[in-house]
Amino acid sequence: MQVLIYKTSLLRLEVNLCRDAIYLGDPLQLVQEGSDDVAAFVKLPSRLPFGIGKARKVRAGYLENHAKKLIVPALAKGGQLRVRIVEIQAGHLNSEGIDMISISVWGDPADIIPTVPLGRIVSPTVA
Known part of the structure; x- marks a missing residue:
């Protein structure tokens, strides 16, 4: 695995940093929502004592445009992202x-290459 995105901020945060237990190093899962949004989900532990209950997945926020364009091909291929x-x-x-959360994305660089081949540049040959 190599660094695909060193650091990018999440937009439209849906978590409360004061209430929810979110820490540095927590894993997130990226999910493409529709054709134009990539959401980041974090798993929050149960708030019941002694670990009773189960963790819940909460949408933390959305990726910025430049990060989204880079990651969408990897999500379409089903590539493994950290x-x-x-x-x-x-x-x-x-x-x-405003609250800010920044994330880092690691994965295989071959996964971010689009599956659709790029257009060819055709130049006329002179005889």
Whole structure:
């Protein structure tokens, strides 16, 4: 596995950093939703004592456009991706006042090459 995306921020966060137990290094799963969105899901542990209950999958947010364009071919091929949280910044610690989660994506570089062959450049030959 090699680094496909060193670090990218998630957009439209749907998790609450104060309430949900999200930590650095937590694994995420990328899922393509429709034709234009790639969502990142995180598995949150049960909040019941002694580990009673089961973990639940929660949509953490969506990938940015440049990251989405890079990852969609790998998702279409069913390539194995390793996605981890690499940075968490609470809203009260940054100037924008919004929570931020950044992720890193690792995988096989051959998986991000589109399956549709690129168009050929044809130049007329002069006889």
